[in-house]
Amino acid sequence: MLSISKTFSRPKGWLGSIAGLIMANENKALNQWAIRHLDLTDGENILEIGYGPGYSIKHMLKHYQDLHIDGLDASSTMQEQAQSRVSKRAKDKQVRLYVGKIEKTRLPEEQYDKVLSVNNFTIWDDPKTGLLNLYHTLKPGGTLVIVMQPREKGADANRTKEMGENILNDLKFAGFDHFSIEYEEIRPTLAVCVTAKKPRSE
Numbered sequence: 001m002l003s004i005s006k007t008f009s010r011p012k013g014w015l016g017s018i019a020g021l022i023m024a025n026e027n028k029a030l031n032q033w034a035i036r037h038l039d040l041t042d043g044e045n046i047l048e049i050g051y052g053p054g055y056s057i058k059h060m061l062k063h064y065q066d067l068h069i070d071g072l073d074a075s076s077t078m079q080e081q082a083q084s085r086v087s088k089r090a091k092d093k094q095v096r097l098y099v100g101k102i103e104k105t106r107l108p109e110e111q112y113d114k115v116l117s118v119n120n121f122t123i124w125d126d127p128k129t130g131l132l133n134l135y136h137t138l139k140p141g142g143t144l145v146i147v148m149q150p151r152e153k154g155a156d157a158n159r160t161k162e163m164g165e166n167i168l169n170d171l172k173f174a175g176f177d178h179f180s181i182e183y184e185e186i187r188p189t190l191a192v193c194v195t196a197k198k199p200r201s202e
Contacts (some may be wrong), residue, residue, distance in 0.1 A: 027119060029186050031056045034118045034147040037182075037193050042066040044113040047137065049102050049130075050074070050120030054082030061089055070112075071097045072105055102130035107137035115144045121167060122148060131174035138198040144176065149191035157183075157190040164192035171196045 035056060040046070043066050051057055051071035060067055069089075073079060076099050089095040098105070103126045115134050124130045134144055146167050150159045164181050171179065176196035184191050 027052070028055065030147060030149055030191055031059060031118050033184055033186065033191070034116060034145055034193060035060060037145045037147075037195050038114045038116060038143065040064050040067065040114065044068070045111060046070070047072070047107075047112040047115045047134075049115065049117040049134070051082050051097065052078050052120075054078075054085035054097075056116065056118060057082065057095060058085050061086065061095070067094070069095045071095070072100055072102060073097070074099070074101050101125060102133055105133070107133055109136055110139045111137050113139055113142050115142070117145070118147045119149055119151075121146050122163065127167075127170050128173055131170055131176070135174045135176065135198055140198055141200045142198045144171070144196050144198070145193065146171075146195075147191060147193045149186065150189060155189050160190040160192050164194055167192070167194045175199070 038046070038060075040060065040063075042064050046060065046067055046069045048056055048069065048071045051073050054071075057069050057071060060069065071082065073082070079097050079099050082097050083090055086095045086097075090097065102124055115138060121127060131144075138144065148160070148163045148167065150156075150163060152159075160183065164183070168179060168181060171194065175198070177199050178195075178197040180195045182193045182195075184193070
């Protein structure tokens, strides 16, 4: 039987469907906080890594009518849930949802204005390779927003700050600049948002 932690990191089947509903509810405030840091503008191309049940995508489309959003998630169960949440926009090709891992998926060069990742960075198989892939697919001057909130047993503010530092170091390795780190108390514990940009000129 799937462990609880594996069910939430790679949701599958009926357990995965339940996990998706729980994730959508628990991450609501976290997602909204993350989206504010994207500083969205209509007409932009957005990529979300780990879109889960599609809450963030639906929230962005509710407030911006002319966004074009692609999503990449490791779980086909989450793809099904997200598709049902944004079915009309998906039919219009305004939203395209893919299944795959960020480290192994070939992304188009300089395609996206903004990239979002909420509460999945620490379960990437190879974070540095994933960030190099995102650097490749961001337009020069594009923004990457990574939000994390530890949920494991014993998680506290110190763990959150450790996550923030690790994300920052990996972003530096991948070539990003213009960093900012912000913290927010969002139940159940402190969350971190790390924002970075791809340089406009190499």
